[in-house]
């Protein structure tokens with residue numbers, strides 16, 4: 001519980017404002033039409049607007065171990081390397097080099113890549129959600145059996161096409177790609193539309209209380 005409070009405080013959320021946030025972030029998410037999740041939810045009519053009120057995010061995992069701080073939020077920013085103003089499509093979570101990255105939501109590894117600005121990267125598909133993890137340790141290798149992310153000293157061998165449950169250790173925080181310090185750059189895309197990951201984290205924390 002203190003850990004969750006710390007994480008909420010980093011996101012600029014006080015415990016007292018949580019009720020307000022539950023309502024506002026729920027409405028925000030409902031605007032993205034979470035149709036596939038409706039079977040898992042019950043709905044309430046509030047102010048003539050249908051909003052999800054239960055358990056959707058309960059089995060989702062916080063995406064990194066040994067979390068230290070949110071170092072860059074979703075939205076416009078001055079890029080720390082290039083100095084240009086540009087949109088930051090993810091949330092940056094600082095953690096010591098080598099900290100394990102955990103899969104946010106059960107799904108299939110649909111893409112692995114390395115040697116781009118994103119560094120060593122994993123993309124996982126969970127229904128209409130795509131989640132992307134950048135700047136990881138290790139590299140991607142082509143084998144006769146397919147493509148695999150290899151970080152042997154971390155015990156990581158993650159294959160394209162592999163199914164991974166929520167909370168599984170899928171990689172470690174590294175310094176690959178364009179980065180000034182060890183952190184996980186985490187992106188969430190719903191039906192092709194980028195979502196602020198902080199909005200989803202607030203929902204997850206709200207449901208753990």
Ligand SMILES: [Zn+2]
Nearest residue numbers: 090091092185
């Ligand atoms: Zn980032």
